[in-house]
Amino acid sequence: MGLVTIGTFARLTRLSPKALRLYDELGLLTPARVDPFSGYRYYDPAQVERARLVAWLRRLGMPLARIRTVCELDDAGAADEVRAFWASVESETAARRELASFLIAHLARGDHPMMGTTGTNGTPLTIRYAALSDTGRVRERNQDVAYAGDRLLAVADGFGARGESASSAAVAALRRLETGPLPAGGLLNALEDAVRAAEDDVRGVDSGEEESGTTLTAMVWDAARSRLALVHIGDSRAYLLRGGGLFRITHDHTHVQSQVDEGRITPEEARAHPQRALLARALGAVATSPPDLKLHDALPGDRYLLCSDGLSGVVPDADVRRTLAGSGAPADAVRALVGLSIAAGGPDNVACVVADVSAA
Structure with a gap:
């Protein structure tokens, strides 16, 4: 299968063309080819897995700068980085949970x-x-x-x-x-x-x-x-x-x-x-x-x-x-x-x- 248009690639990855253009600008997902006259982007189907990884990491709430780091690592290193990120999220969530519990009790008591x-x-x-x-x-x-x-x-x-x-x-x-x-x-x-x-x-x-x-x-x-x-x-x-x-x-x-x-x-x-x-x-x-x-x-x-x-x-x-x-x-x-x-x-x-x- 040859290169596909940005529209087709968006359907394959379930990412919007707007998101793909953003990821291109940030260097997270660079098109395989850009038409020098029209500026139209073309992607290699082999890029689907990387695109899906970016989408999954965004759903986790990982910042784009950290996603770039993950994408540059091998599988083991990427797994360690995701594990570390999620541990920090859970730590922050625990602190927010404690504050939420206090606020709920505080407001419920009037x-x-x-x-x-x-x-x-x-x-x-x-x-x-x-x-x-x-x-x-x-x-x-x-x-x-x-x-x-x-x-x-x-x-x-x-x-x-x-x-x-x-x-x-x-x-x-x-x-x-x-x-x-x-x-x-x-x-x-x-x-x-x-x-x-x-x-x-x-x-x-x-x-x-x-x-x-x-x-x-x-x-x-x-x-x-x-x-x-x-x-x-x-x-x-x-x-x-x-x-x-x-x-x-x-x-x-x-x-x-x-x-x-x-x-x-x-x-x-x-x-x-x-x-x-x-x-x-x-x-x-x-x-x-x-x-x-x-x-x-x-x-x-x-x-x-x-x-x-x-x-x-x-x-x-x-x-x-x-x-x-x-x-x-x-x-x-x-x-x-x-x-x-x-x-x-x-x-x-x-x-x-x-x-x-x-x-x-």
Whole structure:
């Protein structure tokens, strides 16, 4: 079978002539021949499979630039690229699903900014908290900051020549939320504004000799509504112990975690990866995207943990869960958790904040 017209090729591939012209312009599907006088496009039937692949990838929602990459690979490489793309889609979908669930619950309750949330028996809720940081056994300086107050819980892990100043500046900026009334209905906006101020303050301490910055994971307690607002950027973490189960409620912003999200490596391989601490997002030296912002409704009996990677990087989640569940007061819990990090060799600074939700 010889060359066919663009109309015939469109029927063979079930692509519109308009789509075929676009793919030609982008170099995804170049015609076998173009008439030099009329500009009419002719295709080889052998191009049908490539055209169908492009169409399938478009139906997956893959960007055209990435489709071009896939089309240039052999079958095995193309399969790996599609697998990585779909893993990233599922990761993004999971994050959007969590936001959708929150919005559905929020709207279904008919929440009003002036309405408070209480425990199951109508009793107002409060938090008890403790914070602890330690230099560890290897580092000479402690660049981690752990802070807990009546309203703010925060952990920051500084890096670079001025890392200690960077983490302190970030937490100090958020401590401005400790005083004065919280904005009605706009807690996440206020928290985002505070993080922007923290970003400016962190950049202000950079010496220029070596890039400095910090991670930041913080929660603000809204006592009137028994709710916690979370802000997160970097690889410090926040966990929730509820009903005996331990749930991580933040997502690491590291290059290694991106590889896990794309399906390139497994979570087990990530734990031992030599670049596992290489940040993709942070306050200060690393080019940033907006921080993750979420709202969490608190329940009586909840226990929250904020920690730097000095804990999460060396102590398995199972040991963290067991320690959180088995410790009494928050002060006992933070001492026990820091002790686990030290017992594991204390290779890094460690910072922990534990907060319990209970009846007032």
